[in-house]
Amino acid sequence: xxxxxxxQQTQEIVVEEVFPHAPxxxxxxxxxxKLITRWLMEPSGFEPVVGNRFTYQTKPAGxxxxxxxxxxxxxxxNARFVYxxxxxxxxxxxxxxxxxxxxTWTLTKVPGGTRLRLVHSGFAMxxxxxxxxxxxxxxxxxxxxxxxxxxxxx
Amino acid sequence: MIEAAAVTNVMRALGDxxxxxxxxxxxxxxxxxxxxxxxxxxxxxxxxxxxLKSLKQAGLVVERPDGRKVFYRARPExxxxxxxxxxxxxxxxxxxxxxxxxxxxxxxx
Numbered sequence: 001x002x003x004x005x006x007x008q009q010t011q012e013i014v015v016e017e018v019f020p021h022a023p024x025x026x027x028x029x030x031x032x033x034k035l036i037t038r039w040l041m042e043p044s045g046f047e048p049v050v051g052n053r054f055t056y057q058t059k060p061a062g063x064x065x066x067x068x069x070x071x072x073x074x075x076x077x078n079a080r081f082v083y084x085x086x087x088x089x090x091x092x093x094x095x096x097x098x099x100x101x102x103x104t105w106t107l108t109k110v111p112g113g114t115r116l117r118l119v120h121s122g123f124a125m126x127x128x129x130x131x132x133x134x135x136x137x138x139x140x141x142x143x144x145x146x147x148x149x150x151x152x153x154x
Numbered sequence: 155m156i157e158a159a160a161v162t163n164v165m166r167a168l169g170d171x172x173x174x175x176x177x178x179x180x181x182x183x184x185x186x187x188x189x190x191x192x193x194x195x196x197x198x199x200x201x202x203x204x205x206l207k208s209l210k211q212a213g214l215v216v217e218r219p220d221g222r223k224v225f226y227r228a229r230p231e232x233x234x235x236x237x238x239x240x241x242x243x244x245x246x247x248x249x250x251x252x253x254x255x256x257x258x259x260x261x262x263x
Contacts, residue, residue: 011240015247021258029257039253088239095242116254118247123240 012121020113023078030081030105048075061096064089073102081105085120098124164232167212172197173205177228180215185225 019026029035031048046054052072060066067087074082081104088099101122108115168174176195180186188206192199206226209215214232218225 013240013244013247015251017251017255019255019258021262025258025262029254029261035257039257040250095239097239099239101239116251118251120243120247123238123243 011123012119013123014117014119016115016117018110018113018115023107023109023114026107026114026116027078027081031075043070046070048072048081050075058087059095062089062092064092064096068099070103079107163212164214167208167214170205170208172201173208176202176205177209177214180209180226181228183227185218185227187223187225191226 029039033043033046036043036046041056041058044055044057046052050072054070054072056068056070058066058068064087069084069086071084071086072082073084074080083103085101085103086099088097090098092098101120104119104121106117106119108117168177176191179191179195183190188199188202191206192202195202206215206217210217212232214229215226216229218227
């Protein structure tokens with residue numbers, strides 16, 4: 001496998017934080033529907049079992065109704081939780097474009113708590129500069145967020 | 155990696171708060187001249203022109219000469235390299251982490 005080529009085509013987001021709570025509790029917040037609703041979004045049909053398919057409802061864009069389709073791929077209690085995160089439509093660019101990604105949660109017990117690491121991987125980089133063609137005036141709503149986006153990326 | 159270069163250019167152009175403010179005014183105005191942009195901006199017309207040049211180079215604005223006036227308007231596609239799924243989720247997950255931190259604190263003070 002040519003990993004260099006793969007790296008050029010996809011990117012990942014990594015967020016990591018140590019929480020002053022036991023891994024068991026952090027695990028519970030990641031894998032209990034009612035708790036997920038309170039910090040992420042309300043999952044529909046969720047069960048922390050390999051093969052389970054569940055969805056999240058997000059903002060639609062173009063031909064895409066905004067449904068994020070997930071599939072549980074790996075469950076290692078208190079340690080590792082992986083699911084597919086898919087959505088979007090080929091006709092969209094930018095927000096709402098085709099999305100076939102992986103969300104990986106890793107929990108590690110550390111002195112005084114739990115290190116929680118999120119890796120959201122498999123992002124295809126923007127393919128061309130004709131994005132926003134399908135967004136009408138929606139793009140203007142993004143402008144006030146630019147400052148925050150730039151801070152995040154740098 | 156043309157895409158990565160485009161992202162960098164856009165970020166560099168909008169990383170400057172004054173330039174970002176100029177850009178936001180252009181976005182809000184449909185079409186606007188340098189004179190109008192300078193008015194109430196607190197910086198000189200020369201400075202505004204420099205910012206416009208950078209925004210133009212980054213593909214964020216286009217100009218339309220009309221007689222002695224030049225009108226500037228935003229080019230939405232210019233933002234594309236910045237506002238993709240990745241930048242969206244970069245913000246999304248960081249916000250969710252903050253919510254998760256609060257929830258955990260509430261459950262287990």
